[in-house]
Every structure is written in structure tokens, then in C-alpha cells.
Amino acid sequence: MGAAFGWGLVAGSSLVIGSLIAIWFHISLRVIGLIMGFGAGVLISAVAFDLVEEATEKSSGQGVAVWGLFIGCAVFFGGDWLISRIGGGDRKDAGGDQEGGSALGIVLGSVLDGIPESLVIGLTIFEGGAVGAAYLAAVFISNLPESISATTGLASGGWKKSHILWMWIGIAVVSGLASLAGYSQFQDSSPDTTAFVLAFAAGAILTMLADTMMPEAFEHGGKLVGVVTTLGFAVAFGIHALG
Template identity: 60%
Template sequence: MIEALLWGIFAASSLLIGAAVSMRWRLSKRVVGLIMAFGVGVLISAVAFELAEEAFKTAGPSLGLALGLAGGAATFFVGNYFINKRGGHRRKRVGGNDNSSGLAIVLGTVLDGIPESIVLGLSIVHGGAISVAMLVAVFISNLPEAIGSSSGLLRSGWKRWPLLAMWCGVVGISGLASLAGYGIFKEASPDVVAFTLAFSAGALLTMLADTMMPEAFEDSGSLAGIVTTLGFGVAFWISMFE
């Protein structure tokens, strides 16, 4: 159980690294966009091979898988809609947005990270050990989000220590979500595990399409496609050796 908590914290610790980078250096939008594009590719691979495929292997073709996928997508869509209305749109954007709300950005980051973190804990239950491919995917995808959000919040007047404290809180929540993924589903039936994997896949895929992909392309241009494919290939290669 402690293992799940620690892995969740470790995966989310890249948020602190990204925040520290934004405080020390001013990375160009293009660089952050390319990092984000790589993270998109890694997460697509994780969704395909660590979530959707594993859900199918766990319970086979079933209505639960379809409902889980649709439920995850709908849940993220609704949550993201209300957060965007409160000023959390473009929370991954370098330089932020002058109309962005700090609280909405925090809530949006938590919304983005909870499905990932739950899957980390669930992977320990399902496979007996942490999924390295999923761990890498979460760690990398957090970097551009923290860099982009932090630079915008600093520009809007946030001080460094409150900003770091905020990210520490998000890291803690991510660790607890990973712990929940382990504790809640430790004794769950294969059908429940498969539903949860499919639910997380739907939520993550919707998050990628709604937030990360548009920003990655806007910030890095057509090269985003090549880097996304590279990220996918690296993550796929890692998953083959687990």
C-alpha cells in the first residue's frame, strides 16, 4: 500500500521539477510544446497497451468495457467544461492566460492527474508491480503542464513559495489517488478492474484530445506529429520489456 503512495508521489514530482524549471529558466513555447508532444505520444501508448488492452485481457469483450470508456470520457469532459468556465482553460499553455484563475488551474491539474494516478496504484494490483511505461508516461506528461502553468501564474503575480506549496499539494493528492487505486481495487473482481481501466483510458484519451494535443501543436507546429510518434515508440518499446 505504501508502495502505491510513493510511486504516485514520484510520478507527480515532475510537477515540482517543471515549476522549478519555469522559475529558473524561460523556456520557449516551442521547446515546451515539443516536450508536451512527446508526452502525448507516451500517454497514447499507455492508454492503448497499459489500459485498453489490459482491460480487454482482464474481462474480455463486454458491455462494461464500453461503459467504462464512455464514462471516463464523459466524466473528464464535464469536469473540464466547468473548470474551463472558471478560468482553467489553457492551463498547459506557456505564459498562461491573463484571465486564468489560479484555483481553476489547480483543479484542472488535479482533474488531469487523478486518472493517471489511480492507474498507477491499480497497476500494482493488476500486475504485481508498478507499470514502468505508465510511470514514465505520467512523469513526462506532467513536465510541460507544470512549466506552462507556473510561468503563467508567476506572470500574473504569484510568489514562488506559494506556487511551490500549491504544486506540493497537487503531488500529495496524486499520491493519495494512487493509494486509492491500490486500496479500493485490491480485492475487486476482474470486471470491476476492467471497468476502471477502461474508465481511466476514456478519461485520459479525452484529456489528451481536449488539452494536450491542441497546445502541443499550437506551440511547436508541425514537428509535434514527429515528436508524438517518437514518444509513442519509446513508450511502446518500454512496455514490450516489462
């Protein structure tokens, strides 16, 4: 169980690293957009090869994975809509639009973004005895641009840098706890239940990418984002293939 929490914390630690990078160095909005595009490509690859493919192989029929995918999408969409209503809709914005939002909404939104991917880390540890290197690398890499962009925007919106840093530290700990939950809550699960959880996470992550991450990437990075997104996908697929 300690390993599940530890690996979830490792994946979440890149949120803190990304925040420190944004605090210590000035990064242009265009570069942030391109970095976010790369991170989106990494996550798309992880969804395709580490989640959906695995869910399909474990399930007794295609319906389990499909239901999980769409229910994960619906749950994230609903949660994101509610969080947007309380001021967390612009949590990843690099331009400072968070100034008009609420601290609670931004924190809850950031937690919502990270829980699905962290649950899977714990689940994969239980299933195989060790966390999948490709998936862990994908989550770690994709967290960096998310926190760089959000930290830049929060700082521009008037948040104190110490408050921003503590927020990401807290979310990293929550990521570890979510991974621990994924490990402990599904120990007696059937293959179909495991497949459903994997597909659920995939649907939630895809919806997060489309709703919050990729729009920001294209807004600030322009058409070149398509190229770096493909590059991110290729890098993550390469890690998956080697693993």
C-alpha cells in the same frame, strides 16, 4: 499501501521537477510546445498498451472496456467544462492566459488532470504486486511538459513562483493519495470492475490530451509536433515492450 502512495508520489514528483525547470530556466514557447507533443505521445502509448489492452484482456466481454472508455471521457469532459466555467480552462497555457482565470479553477483543473492516471498506479500495484514500469515511466515523463507549460504560463500571468511551486507539491501529494485510493478501494473487485476502471482512466486521459494538452502543443510547436508526438509514442512503446 505505503508503496501505492509512494509510487503515486514518485509519478507526481515530476510535476514539481518540471515546475523547477520552468522557474530556473527560460524555455521558448516553441520548445514547450514540442515537449508537450512528446508527452502527449507518451500518454497515448500508455493508454493504448497499458490501459485499454489490459482492460480488454481482463474483461469478460468487449462491452465493459467500451463503456468504461466512454464514461471516463464523459466524466472528464463534464468536470473540465465546469472547471473552465470557474476560470481553470487555460491551466496548461504557456502564454500566460491564466491571468484571467481563478486560482481555485486552475488548481482543481490540474488535480482533475492527474487523478485518473494516479488511480491506475495504485490499481496496478494491487493487481500485480508492483507498479508497471512502463506505465509509471509514461506518467512521470508526460507530467514534465504539463508542469513546464503551466508553470511558464502561470508565472507570465503574474503568479508568484513560490505559490506555483507549492501548488505542484500539493498536486503531487494528491497524486499519491489517488494512487493509494486506487490500491485500497478495489481490493475485492472483480476482473470486470478492474477492466472498467482501467478503461475509465483511458477515456479520461484521452479526453484530457485532446482538450487541453495537444491543442497547446500544436499552437506553440507547429507541425513538428506531429513528429515528436510519434517519437514519444515510440519511446513509451519501447519501454512497454522491454517491460
